[in-house]
Amino acid sequence: MIAQKTxxxxxxxxxxxxxxxxxxxxxxxxxRGDDARSWLNGQVSHDVSKLSGDVAQYAMALTVKGRIVSDxxxxxxxxxxxxxxxxxxxxxxxxxxxxxxxxxxxxLAADPGLVxxxxxxxxxxxxxxxxxxxxRRYPCARLALSSPRSGIDAWVPRAQAPELLRSxxxxxxxxxxxxxxxxxxxEAHVALGVPRIEHDFGDDTYPQEAGVGAxxxxxxxxxxxxxxxxYMLHNRGxxxxxxxxxxxxxxxxxxxxxxxxxxxxxxxxxxxxxAAALDGDPTLGLAFVKRASSEPDQTxxxxxxxxxxxxxxxA
Numbered sequence: 001m002i003a004q005k006t007x008x009x010x011x012x013x014x015x016x017x018x019x020x021x022x023x024x025x026x027x028x029x030x031x032r033g034d035d036a037r038s039w040l041n042g043q044v045s046h047d048v049s050k051l052s053g054d055v056a057q058y059a060m061a062l063t064v065k066g067r068i069v070s071d072x073x074x075x076x077x078x079x080x081x082x083x084x085x086x087x088x089x090x091x092x093x094x095x096x097x098x099x100x101x102x103x104x105x106x107x108l109a110a111d112p113g114l115v116x117x118x119x120x121x122x123x124x125x126x127x128x129x130x131x132x133x134x135x136r137r138y139p140c141a142r143l144a145l146s147s148p149r150s151g152i153d154a155w156v157p158r159a160q161a162p163e164l165l166r167s168x169x170x171x172x173x174x175x176x177x178x179x180x181x182x183x184x185x186x187e188a189h190v191a192l193g194v195p196r197i198e199h200d201f202g203d204d205t206y207p208q209e210a211g212v213g214a215x216x217x218x219x220x221x222x223x224x225x226x227x228x229x230x231y232m233l234h235n236r237g238x239x240x241x242x243x244x245x246x247x248x249x250x251x252x253x254x255x256x257x258x259x260x261x262x263x264x265x266x267x268x269x270x271x272x273x274x275a276a277a278l279d280g281d282p283t284l285g286l287a288f289v290k291r292a293s294s295e296p297d298q299t300x301x302x303x304x305x306x307x308x309x310x311x312x313x314x315a
Contacts, residue, residue, distance in 0.1 A: 011184030019121035019177035025087040026116040035104040036080035047221035048074040054138040066229025115161040120151035190275035200272040211314025242294040243313040254285035
């Protein structure tokens with residue numbers, strides 16, 4: 001257990017101070033046809049109508065009631081567009097998209113031959129200089145909301161992925177970083193306050209509740225599915241719950257699914273993910289809590305232990 005905690009903490013350090021390499025399970029879906037760009041712009045929550053070159057946009061696919069179907073990255077993919085989706089959400093998202101291809105000239109095709117490798121951290125650009133010139137790559141700050149931390153995603157033919165990872169691992173080590181495992185990647189999201197679908201938000205969540213509204217929503221573009229609901233939430237600002245980062249004393253367990261309560265024991269929400277503490281550092285977790293108890297520095301309780309609300313995600 002100590003070894004696992006140490007590894008996760010080391011990997012978080014790579015992402016914060018140097019560079020981390022991670023083979024994601026994301027999948028590339030090509031969007032083809034004469035109407036690919038205009039159709040996709042009407043299906044996702046951010047403006048993708050003017051994307052060009054290697055610029056990617058984080059966005060959401062929503063239901064008509066504004067709930068999240070999947071988050072995604074959209075970018076130009078000549079002769080059409082492409083979206084990069086979490087593997088666990090591909091089938092659901094494609095089903096939702098297919099329902100809204102009516103008369104448009106649009107065809108969706110998931111590409112199982114591509115692996116998405118992400119390089120994250122302040123020295124990511126140095127590492128990516130070593131990538132083969134023929135690999136598709138684009139800026140994608142998956143674990144950061146602002147500078148100076150940065151990142152780049154690369155689309156790699158599946159057969160080339162193992163060799164490329166070995167090469168990137170060697171170069172990352174030279175730069176003071178390395179390759180992340182699933183545990184380190186997950187804990188970095190908690191520590192940096194970047195929620196993940198299937199863990200911190202999902203089918204029953206509005207984008208604003210998950211704290212991704214600022215990144216994933218546009219209120220200046222044309223209509224898109226689910227826009228009316230998220231626009232009303234944006235203007236009224238009346239969320240019943242918010243995703244927050246909790247801080248608990250070192251050694252306190254913040255188990256996923258644990259109930260969050262107030263001083264009187266009334267249920268406020270539940271823990272969605274956590275990151276182990278080591279060497280006296282506080283335990284960190286993400287949790288949904290009722291709005292009235294979600295302000296920074298408020299105290300809530302998990303399994304009898306007091307926890308401080310460190311921040312509201314996305315605020």
